[in-house]
Every structure is written in C-alpha cells, then in structure tokens.
Amino acid sequence: MGILDVKDVGKRFGGLQALGDVNLSVKENTCHAIIGPNGAGKSTLLNCLVGKLIPDTGSVMFDGQSVLGRSPHEINQMGISRVFQTPEIFGDLSVMENMMIPLFAKRDGAFRLHAIESVFNERALRAEAEEMLSEVGMLEKQDMHAASMSRGDKRRLEMAMCLVQNPKLLLLDEPTAGMARADTNNTIDLLKEIKEKRDITIAIIEHDMHVVFSLADRITVLAQGTPLVEDTPENIKGHPKVQEAYLGESV
Amino acid sequence: MFGLQKQDAKLLLIVIGLTMLAPFILNPFPESSGWAQFNAGYPDLMQRFVIFGIFAIGFNILFGLTGYLSFGHAAFLGIGSYAAMWMFKLFGMNVLPALGLSVVMSGLFAVLIGYVSLRRSGIYFSILTLAFAMMSYALAYSVLATDMDGPDKQGLLQKGLTGGETGLQLTLSDPRILGQQATDDGNLPVPSFFGLEMRSATELSVGDWVFTFSVGYYFSAVVMLIAFYLSIRIFRSPFGMMLRAIKSNQQRLNYTGLNPKPYTLAAFVISGMYAGLAGGLMASMDPLAGPERMFWTASGEVVLMTILGGAGTLIGPVLGAGAIKYMENILSKINSDILHTWFAFLPDGLEDFVVAIIYPFIGKGWHLTLGLIFMAVVIFLPGGIVEGGRRIGSMFKGRAKKTDAASGGKTVAPGQDPAE
Ligand SMILES: Nc1ncnc2c1ncn2[C@@H]1O[C@H](COP(=O)(O)OP(=O)(O)OP(=O)(O)O)[C@@H](O)[C@H]1O
Numbered sequence: 001m002g003i004l005d006v007k008d009v010g011k012r013f014g015g016l017q018a019l020g021d022v023n024l025s026v027k028e029n030t031c032h033a034i035i036g037p038n039g040a041g042k043s044t045l046l047n048c049l050v051g052k053l054i055p056d057t058g059s060v061m062f063d064g065q066s067v068l069g070r071s072p073h074e075i076n077q078m079g080i081s082r083v084f085q086t087p088e089i090f091g092d093l094s095v096m097e098n099m100m101i102p103l104f105a106k107r108d109g110a111f112r113l114h115a116i117e118s119v120f121n122e123r124a125l126r127a128e129a130e131e132m133l134s135e136v137g138m139l140e141k142q143d144m145h146a147a148s149m150s151r152g153d154k155r156r157l158e159m160a161m162c163l164v165q166n167p168k169l170l171l172l173d174e175p176t177a178g179m180a181r182a183d184t185n186n187t188i189d190l191l192k193e194i195k196e197k198r199d200i201t202i203a204i205i206e207h208d209m210h211v212v213f214s215l216a217d218r219i220t221v222l223a224q225g226t227p228l229v230e231d232t233p234e235n236i237k238g239h240p241k242v243q244e245a246y247l248g249e250s251v
Numbered sequence: 252m253f254g255l256q257k258q259d260a261k262l263l264l265i266v267i268g269l270t271m272l273a274p275f276i277l278n279p280f281p282e283s284s285g286w287a288q289f290n291a292g293y294p295d296l297m298q299r300f301v302i303f304g305i306f307a308i309g310f311n312i313l314f315g316l317t318g319y320l321s322f323g324h325a326a327f328l329g330i331g332s333y334a335a336m337w338m339f340k341l342f343g344m345n346v347l348p349a350l351g352l353s354v355v356m357s358g359l360f361a362v363l364i365g366y367v368s369l370r371r372s373g374i375y376f377s378i379l380t381l382a383f384a385m386m387s388y389a390l391a392y393s394v395l396a397t398d399m400d401g402p403d404k405q406g407l408l409q410k411g412l413t414g415g416e417t418g419l420q421l422t423l424s425d426p427r428i429l430g431q432q433a434t435d436d437g438n439l440p441v442p443s444f445f446g447l448e449m450r451s452a453t454e455l456s457v458g459d460w461v462f463t464f465s466v467g468y469y470f471s472a473v474v475m476l477i478a479f480y481l482s483i484r485i486f487r488s489p490f491g492m493m494l495r496a497i498k499s500n501q502q503r504l505n506y507t508g509l510n511p512k513p514y515t516l517a518a519f520v521i522s523g524m525y526a527g528l529a530g531g532l533m534a535s536m537d538p539l540a541g542p543e544r545m546f547w548t549a550s551g552e553v554v555l556m557t558i559l560g561g562a563g564t565l566i567g568p569v570l571g572a573g574a575i576k577y578m579e580n581i582l583s584k585i586n587s588d589i590l591h592t593w594f595a596f597l598p599d600g601l602e603d604f605v606v607a608i609i610y611p612f613i614g615k616g617w618h619l620t621l622g623l624i625f626m627a628v629v630i631f632l633p634g635g636i637v638e639g640g641r642r643i644g645s646m647f648k649g650r651a652k653k654t655d656a657a658s659g660g661k662t663v664a665p666g667q668d669p670a671e
Pocket residue numbers: 013016018036037038039040041042043044045085
C-alpha cells in the first residue's frame with residue numbers, strides 16, 4: 001500500500017469515458033510519473049485526486065483516509081498540494097504575499113479571522129517565505145506584482161507556493177510546459193534537491209521525457225483513460241505498448 | 252506607530268489633521284463674497300461627509316477587497332438608523348448605546364443576508380443583495396408600519412416598528428428608562444454624548460469668516476477616524492490579504508487549503524456593521540429614521556462613492572463620499588438667477604445662451620453632472636480620485652526631480668478638497 005491509492009476510478013463526461021478503471025498506487029517518498037498522449041485523461045485523474053472532480057466510480061485513499069467527498073481546501077489541509085497545467089497564482093498580489101498565503105493556510109487552517117494582526121510583523125513566516133523564494137531563485141523578485149512576471153516565473157512561484165506548505169504529496173501537472181531549456185533544467189534540479197532534502201512524495205504529469213527520466217522512480221503510462229503499463233523508467237523506455245501509444249497519437 | 256507601517260501612519264495623520272481642521276478648510280470663502288455658497292463648512296454637511304465616509308469605508312472592505320459588489324448595502328444603513336431610534340425611545344438619549352445596538356443589529360442582518368447572497372457570485376450576488384434591500388424597504392415602508400398596539404390604543408407601536416412613510420420619530424411619551432421623557436421646557440430631548448448635545452455648536456468669527464464647531468461633527472469625525480484606522484488594520488492584516496486573494500483567484504485559494512466562504516461572509520458582515528454604524532450616526536445627528544434610507548438609490552450611491560474615490564484604496568471611498576455629498580448639497584443649490592449674476596459681464600444674448608447651456612447641469616440637474624463625472628472617471632481614471640492624485644503627484648515629482656533632486660516628499664493622499 002502506498003501513500004496514495006487509486007482504486008477502480010472511472011469518470012465519464014457525457015459520452016466520453018475520460019477515465020475507466022484506473023488503479024494506481026504511489027509509494028511514499030518516491031517520484032511517480034504519469035505519462036500519456038494528449039487527452040489520455042491525466043489531468044482528469046489529477047482533478048479526481050484534489051476534489052475538483054468527483055469520480056463516478058472507485059475510491060481514492062490518501063494516507064489511510066478517503067479524499068472523496070472532501071472539498072479542495074480540506075484535501076490540501078490533509079497534505080496534498082497541486083501545481084496546475086496553466087499557472088494559478090494570485091496575480092493582483094505581490095510575490096511575497098503570494099508566498100504568505102499558503103503559510104497562513106498551513107499555520108491557521110482553512111479559516112481564521114486575523115483582522116488586526118499585521119502581515120509583515122509575521123517575521124517567522126516571512127523568513128520561511130524568503131528561504132523558499134531563494135531556493136527557487138526568486139528572492140529579488142519578492143516585491144513584484146505577480147501578474148507582471150513571465151510564464152516561467154509564474155510556474156516557479158506556484159511551485160514555491162506549494163512547496164512552502166511542506167506537503168506530503170506534491171502533484172505537478174506539466175510543470176515545465178512552456179519553459180525554456182535552461183528553466184526546465186533548473187526545475188529538474190530544484191525538484192531533485194527537494195526530493196533529497198524532504199520527506200515528500202511527488203506525482204508528476206509530464207510530456208518532456210527528459211524531465212520524466214531524470215526524476216521518476218516509477219512511471220505509469222495512461223492511454224484513453226486506462227493505465228497501459230506501470231514500471232521503472234528503464235523498462236518503460238523500450239516497452240512496445242508505450243511506443244504504440246505514442247505513435248498512435250502522432251498519426 | 253499605532254501598529255501601522257510608516258506610510259499608513261502618515262496617511263492616518265493627514266486624515267486626522269484634515270478632519271479636525273475641516274471647519275476651517277471647508278470654509279475658505281468670506282461670508283459676504285459671492286463664493287460663500289461654495290463653503291461646505293457647516294455642521295450638517297460636514298456630518299454627512301464623515302458619516303457617508305464611514306459607509307463607504309465599510310463598503311470598500313467588501314467591494315474593494317473581495318470584488319463582491321453588493322447592491323443592497325443601504326439596508327444596513329436603515330437598520331442601523333431604526334435600531335438607534337429604538338434605543339433613544341426605550342433606553343436613553345446617550346448615543347453610545349444607540350450606536351452599539353445599530354452595529355449589533357446590522358451585523359445580525361448581515362449574517363443572514365450575506366449567508367444567503369454569498370451562495371452566488373458576480374451579478375447574481377448583486378441581484379440577491381438588491382432583492383434583500385428592496386424587501387427591507389418594503390418591510391419598513393408598510394409591513395412593519397401597521398398598528399401593532401390594537402386599534403383603540405395610542406401606544407408605542409401605534410405606527411409599528413418603523414413608522415412607515417413618515418419614519419420613526421421621538422415622541423413626548425417615549426418610555427425612556429434613563430433620562431426624562433421631555434426637557435424642562437416641554438421639548439423633545441436631544442441625542443447626546445454624556446451630556447454633550449449633538450446639535451450644540453460654537454461659532455468663531457474671524458473678520459468676514461464664520462467658522463462653526465459642532466459637537467455632532469466632531470463626534471462623528473472621531474468615530475470616522477476610528478473606523479478608518481480599523482479599516483487600515485484590516486487592509487494590512489492576513490485577513491485583508493485573504494480578501495484580496497479571493498478577488499484575485501478563488502481557485503488557487505481553494506487549493507491552498509483556505510475556504511473562501513467564511514472570509515467573504517466575514518467581510519460582508521464587517522461592511523454591514525460599518526453601514527449600520529453610519530446609519531446609527533445619522534439618527535444620532537437628526538433623530539429620525541425613514542424607509543427611504545434603504546431605497547436602492549441609496550445603495551447605488553455608496554457604489555458610486557467607492558468607485559469615484561478609488562475602490563480598493565484606503566482613502567478613496569472617503570474622498571468619493573465627500574465629492575458626491577458636496578455636489579449634492581452645493582451644486583444643487585445653484586439656480587438660474589445665480590448663473591445670470593455670474594455671467595452678467597457677457598452681452599445679453601450670449602449670457603442667456605451660456606446660462607441655458609449650463610443650467611441643465613446644476614440645481615436639480617446635479618445628477619447629470621455626477622453621471623458625466625462618473626463616466627469620465629470610469630473611462631479615463633479607473634483608479635478614481637486617488638489615482639488622479641497619484642498621477643498629478645508623480646507629474647510634480649518627475650518635474651521636481653529634474654530641477655532639484657533633493658526635494659520631493661511622497662504624496663500619499665491627494666488634497667481633501669471635495670470640490671475636486
Ligand atoms: N470538464 C470536462 N468536460 C468534458 N470533457 C472533458 C472535461 N475535462 C476533460 N475532458 C475530456 O476528457 C479527456 C481527457 O482530458 P484530460 O485533460 O484529462 O487529458 P490530458 O491527459 O491531461 O491531456 P493533455 O496532455 O492535453 O493535458 C479529453 O478528451 C478532454 O476533452
């Protein structure tokens with residue numbers, strides 16, 4: 001049994017069976033990659049894990065508890081953080097404020113009325129935010145308006161916002177999409193470092209095979225809503241079914 | 252200072268200075284000059300500036316921070332007024348308990364209205380709040396204004412809880428627990444702050460100028476300053492940051508482990524309490540509460556004030572409230588005779604022509620002027636008066652930098668002249 005257990009999960013959109021009987025188990029402190037052609041259902045699967053979608057069938061257990069029927073903020077409080085396929089940050093806020101919000105969420109839970117305390121008197125939280133920002137190389141941008149940053153920076157900020165919560169499970173949906181080569185390599189290095197330094201489990205969706213093979217301990221290949229194979233990166237590389245799924249996509 | 256950052260403390264000090272000196276600042280023209288009608292330094296209007304300032308400051312906590320546009324905030328204004336009136340009738344003429352009940356009652360109603368309305372967002376939220384406010388208006392106007400005493404009695408509830416169209420007034424037979432039913436000379440007692448009557452005032456004549464200092468204004472001004480200080484604290488608090496995050500990206504907030512609902516409800520209730528406080532102050536200045544205070548135009552007015560001044564800025568709503576109340580009271584007093592005396596220097600035909608052009612924009616037509624100004628602000632200056640001030644400030648700063656690098660303090664707040 002892993003930290004995350006997905007059993008027989010199915011999800012249908014009208015006539016489209018986006019997910020059919022997905023079984024997946026992610027072991028604690030590993031990096032599990034989910035790959036597959038466009039429209040395979042990878043993002044849909046992720047949405048079922050974080051409460052954005054409720055699967056029609058099956059169960060999702062995290063850390064021994066079911067996540068089904070819980071709202072996204074409750075699932076996050078259980079220890080799951082998520083990076084989106086298109087960066088979701090607080091565009092109207094400064095980079096530092098973007099970092100403070102997850103820290104307050106972690107300290108105070110889903111709601112606490114701090115109407116009189118000053119944000120910037122929170123030295124301890126601020127220090128944590130600064131440390132995280134310097135880890136992703138954005139410390140000098142802390143006063144910038146988040147919406148005015150480049151796409152790559154927004155992604156890094158979003159990742160930092162998730163990491164600063166010290167989640168047990170980090171879900172990444174194509175974290176390097178739209179990034180330049182150098183930024184992609186930085187992201188790989190960052191994630192490797194995070195994996196070494198902390199007790200964290202990572203589930204990553206990625207099209208870039210370089211990223212997948214640099215990080216993943218195990219890989220699941222998803223095609224048309226069902227897992228084709230699950231194996232180690234070495235075995236996946238030459239697997240005929242995988243070649244087929246990817247060739248099928250390009251035709 | 253006061254737990255504020257330097258910039259905010261400076262702004263607060265400026266606002267304190269301006270409100271305390273308002274009787275001078277707003278009376279710049281000598282009594283005998285033709286400009287005296289533009290003086291706004293009389294108690295009645297100054298009280299309105301600060302009371303509507305409170306209303307707008309509170310509205311801004313909801314609209315400016317979370318982006319939820321309530322179109323029914325006047326309901327809380329009315330509830331606050333009625334609550335204060337009942338406190339005057341039943342308890343005593345001191346304004347403090349009256350204001351206390353205003354805030355509590357409007358807060359309770361805000362919990363109810365907010366809980367239901369916040370199930371929706373965007374336009375549906377606005378419509379729901381509007382519906383609630385119009386329901387409150389209807390209740391106050393007729394439903395709650397029926398004889399609840401029994402037809403053969405002339406008691407306290409003869410005209411219901413709200414007094415209907417004529418409004419809720421003090422009478423000589425109010426069963427007040429503290430204080431007398433009538434003053435020694437047989438008049439209605441007056442709201443007071445531990446004996447200081449709200450309507451009492453002293454005048455100071457300096458040359459051709461007359462400055463009036465009224466207890467009512469200074470009391471309201473101090474309440475406004477406290478309300479303003481609290482709003483600064485809220486803006487700079489984690490709670491305020493969460494509210495801005497709600498406006499910016501609710502999805503991210505959800506996936507960051509925070510529940511937006513209680514935050515928005517708290518903002519709604521706080522801003523409802525601000526409105527109730529403003530309503531209670533209105534009743535304290537002039538002990539009368541009528542249903543028109545809850546009408547939808549009153550709800551629309553606070554939206555205009557906030558946007559005109561600058562939604563989401565600290566001082567904007569106060570400036571917007573001042574600007575609109577100034578126009579309402581001063582512009583509307585100008586009539587065609589006054590215009591004719593102003594343009595008497597022109598040849599007769601031209602004089603009539605100019606007067607005919609300007610006439611629709613003054614007097615009862617002041618709404619037209621307000622509408623045009625509002626459109627201009629929304630189109631050219633989306634940040635409102637505050638952004639205008641900032642632009643002018645940076646223009647001067649840019650120029651000052653060129654000539655003298657050493658000079659140039661930061662302009663935090665634009666001048667408080669509401670005629671602007
Ligand atoms: N909310 C929805 N309503 C209807 N259909 C949807 C919805 N979300 C996804 N789908 C469909 O479900 C299928 C799987 O989509 P999904 O986004 O999970 O694919 P993906 O594997 O993430 O692809 P990509 O690599 O392009 O991101 C697609 O055919 C998509 O059109």
